[in-house]
Amino acid sequence: MITKAQVKHIQSLDDKKYRHEHGQFVVEGDKMVTELLSSDLNIIELYALEEWFKSNDIRDKKTTLIPVQPFELERISSLTTPNKVLAIASMPVWPSSIATLAILLDGIQDPGNLGSIIRIADWYAIDTVYCSENSADAFNAKVIQASMGSVFRIRVEKCDLIHLIKLNSDMPSYVTVLEGKDINLFSKITRGFIIIGNESKGVREEIKNLSHHKISIKRKGLAESLNAAVATGIICHCMLS
C-alpha cells in the first residue's frame, strides 16, 4: 500500500524545480529501470508489481522495495499505460573537472533531441554533455526515455557555455553553422568541444565568435537544415570514428 505522501512526492518530481531541490528523479518502465539497475546510480525506492519482483533479481541492490497493485502504479505513473515498475533515483554526482572531449548544446529545447544527443555521446564515448541554462532538463521523463538510459552513464551539466569556452580557450572548439568548412575535410579529434545550436536559431553569435572552427555538413539537396540530433550524430561520427 502506498501512502498519499508517496504519491504526492512522486508526482512532484514531474516538476524540474522539485527534481533539483530533492536531487531525485523518476524512471519508469521495465526497460528503463533495468538500465538504471545496471548503472552506478543510487536507487532510493522501487515501486513494482508482484510479477516484476518475481522476474527480476534485485537482491544485491540497496534500495527500498515497495510492492504495488496495478491501480496504485496507475496513480503514480505518468505513462498512459503504466509499465510494471517505477523507480526513484538520486541524481548522479559528477567530478567537477572539465571534460577534454564534450558536446556543448546551446539551447536544445526538445526533450527527444536532448535524449538522442546524450545517446550519441554514449555511443561515441564522449563522457560529457554541457548544456546552456535554457536547454531541456536531462531528468525530464522524455529525455530519459529518448536517451535509452544513456543519461545514467553520461555527465550532463548545465552551465554558462560562454564562460566555459572562455575559461578553456586552449581547448579546440568546433561550432556547427550553415556556412562553415566541410566536416569531411577535418581530421579525427580526441579532444575538443563540439558545439551544436538551438533547433531553429542555431548557435549564439558570441559563441560562434569564440570558437576556433566553423564546421558544416554539406547539403546536396533542398532541405533547409537537419534535425539537431541528426546533425550531432553526423558530426560526431565524422570527427571521432
Place this chain on the structure above:
Amino acid sequence: MITKAQVKHIQSLDDKKYRHEHGQFVVEGDKMVTELLSSDLNIIELYALEEWFKSNDIRDKKTTLIPVQPFELERISSLTTPNKVLAIASMPVWPSSIATLAILLDGIQDPGNLGSIIRIADWYAIDTVYCSENSADAFNAKVIQASMGSVFRIRVEKCDLIHLIKLNSDMPSYVTVLEGKDINLFSKITRGFIIIGNESKGVREEIKNLSHHKISIKRKGLAESLNAAVATGIICHCMLS
C-alpha cells in the same frame, strides 16, 4: 465564417483513413504553410487570419482563400496554440518508376523519426523513401512538422519492401544491422537501397537475408543503439557525401 461541414472535414483529416480516402492533408502554421506554398503541391483551401493574408502575397496561387477569426482557427486547429494559418492540400502524385537511390524504412513508427528521415533524404538529394505498411503515415501532422516541409518535395511511398527488393534484385541494397561491415569501409554510392529498421526490433530477418550488404556504425562507447533517424543520417552522410 466557416461552416460546420468545413470544421468536420478538417477534423476528419486527423485520421489517416480519411486523409487517404480524400487524398488530402492538413498543414498548419506560418512556417509550414510557407514551405507548402513554395512547393508544387496543389492547395485546396487556405484558412488564415486577416493579418496573415496582409503579410503574405499569394495572388499567384490557385486556391480558395478563407479568412477566419482567431476563435474559428482555434476550432479547426489541432495545435494547442493555433498559428495564423491552416491549409488543406492534395496529396502529391508521384511517378510510378522505381527510384535508383532510396531509403527503405522497415517499420519506423515514431512520427518524429519518420519526419527527420524524410528531411535527411531531402538534404542528401535522395528523392524517395519507401516505407513498409506498418510505418507511420507521412501526412500525419507530426511527421509534416518534423520533416520541416521536406515531405512536400520527397516521394514517400508505402509498399511491400520484400516485394520491392525482390523485384529489383540488381539494385545494390545496404541493410543496417548491429554486427555488419563498418560503414566507413564502403565507397560512396550513387544508386541503391539504404535499409533502416524499426526503432526496437531492427530490420526483419527476411529483408536482411535478401540484402547484398550488411552495414554498421561502429560503436566506441556503451549505448546499445542509436536513434533510428540519427543512424540514417550517419549512414547517408557516409555513403553519399
